[in-house]
Ligand SMILES: Nc1ncnc2c1ncn2[C@@H]1O[C@H](COP(=O)(O)OP(=O)(O)OP(=O)(O)O)[C@@H](O)[C@H]1O
């Protein structure tokens with residue numbers, strides 16, 4: 001089924017382009033797009049998202065446009081990666097404005113880049129109902145889910161997997177489905193969700209998916225470095241004012257690592273405590289809780305031992321990541337989890 005620049009309710013969006021982006025809710029038209037693209041000798045770049053698009057998502061699409069003539073963006077809030085107590089029901093869903101942003105981006109892509117390179121353009125948005133991707137239904141309790149699921153172990157149990165135990169199973173499963181349906185040559189993901197990118201690289205290697213996983217830099221707020229994220233809308237003005245502290249903490253850790261290189265390296269615990277020092281003041285004021293601060297190698301996210309010397313040889317490319325729970329400070333607010341990371 002295909003619609004053009006309209007919401008499922010069929011409200012047409014303002015459009016000045018003669019070529020609105022088709023929105024597909026079923027699989028067959030994507031198979032035919034794949035066939036046509038192959039016949040014309042072009043590649044498909046896929047950008048999977050859960051919608052509520054922001055500049056971070058658009059930067060992934062722009063990146064993909066430099067390497068593929070045909071782009072597909074998926075917008076699907078995947079129930080399988082949410083735990084029953086998480087925010088599936090209230091996750092921001094802004095399809096109309098998402099489509100408008102994609103439409104505007106296509107207009108920019110049509111103009112080519114300043115070097116004269118011909119850029120790709122978004123040829124379709126995949127926006128299925130859950131029943132299309134999960135034909136056996138998708139009960140929220142992961143213990144009751146039926147059908148085929150994919151998990152990547154033991155990576156999925158570490159860091160993010162501790163507080164979100166079935167999150168990566170949901171991500172690996174939905175991405176397997178998207179890869180099989182769209183059959184992209186490459187799929188583009190953000191560095192912000194670093195563990196997700198490692199899980200997905202392992203998935204495509206182990207299951208021999210012919211898809212290249214491309215990791216693109218984290219887009220940040222220019223003032224305080226907060227990683228752009230769809231869930232930032234939950235923060236409210238007051239918490240937003242100090243939400244950049246996670247990134248600033250990670251940067252403080254990175255500085256200790258870099259200064260230590262002159263002295264042949266520093267212990268992992270010194271790097272992490274520099275990061276913790278930035279967060280401590282907020283913790284003591286009851287403004288946030290730290291779920292984890294981690295310094296790990298980039299392959300399987302194996303943690304450095306606290307006393308281990310992190311020097312150029314061991315440290316370069318290591319992942320320093322963190323997750324904090326921004327506690328409610330005003331009436332009606334819930335906890336907002338922020339994650340971020342820097343690569344040493
Ligand atoms: N700030 C960002 N910079 C670069 N990529 C990003 C950024 N934020 C999200 N992405 C990437 O966009 C893709 C889709 O992510 P998603 O739709 O979950 O957005 P999100 O902002 O991460 O939302 P959430 O608040 O649910 O984490 C993922 O590959 C994710 O890593």
Ligand SMILES: CC(C)(CO)[C@@H](O)C(=O)[O-]
Nearest residue numbers: 048049050078171174193
């Ligand atoms: C990759 C993804 C679209 C799978 O639902 C999601 O985890 C996300 O948005 O990062």
Ligand code: BAL
Nearest residue numbers: 050081082167193196
């Ligand atoms: N960007 C990761 C999707 C999630 O947190 O559910």
